[in-house]
């Protein structure tokens with residue numbers, strides 16, 4: 001899958017948060033969105049993941065302009081192709097680890113349906129073996145990050161959008177998360193990561209720098 005930004009700008013309350021970004025992220029690559037705090041990395045990531053509409057410019061998925069996509073088309077993209085590893089978002093705290101991976105439960109009771117073998121395999125890959133029945137709220141921050149990655153692996157996501165995946169992790173977990181994201185790219189996924197972390201950046205094939213002043217530019221509109 002290819003995700004492309006074509007002259008994307010975002011203006012919020014008269015402030016231009018993202019200024020005229022054009023970039024292309026292809027299958028099997030990992031792209032880092034880098035720059036100082038507040039320069040618009042997360043905002044751009046949300047635009048690329050169709051969570052937020054740019055004020056101007058276009059986001060294209062496999063060459064198709066998503067500007068005209070309605071809520072249903074965006075939901076289909078998230079359901080069928082996209083996965084998010086975002087801070088403080090995405091993990092259903094009240095649900096079990098297994099449910100968070102598979103995202104499907106039986107009609108009666110809380111039995112998790114889906115491919116159990118695959119679910120266990122991705123939990124093993126992400127270092128969460130044996131934690132299936134545990135409530136997700138009990139996981140640490142780093143474990144929740146890995147749980148989101150397990151979900152992306154389980155659904156064979158074709159595009160993964162990641163926000164500061166290593167921010168609060170120790171060295172060992174940071175290396176593990178970077179390796180797992182690399183695995184997704186090696187499987188052919190397009191991986192886009194907003195990050196400050198040098199080791200995360202150096203694991204990426206492409207770096208896109210947003211400049212500090214872009215975050216404070218005031219729109220003339």
Ligand SMILES: Nc1ncnc2c1ncn2[C@@H]1O[C@H](COP(=O)(O)OP(=O)(O)OP(=O)(O)O)[C@@H](O)[C@H]1O
Pocket residue numbers: 012013017035036037038039040041042043044194215
């Ligand atoms: N919905 C919003 N309303 C008002 N301001 C916003 C909104 N979203 C983002 N901003 C502002 O846009 C700027 C860029 O935010 P963003 O989170 O994209 O930056 P970032 O580069 O990811 O920062 P960090 O590295 O600190 O996470 C910030 O000044 C932020 O306050």
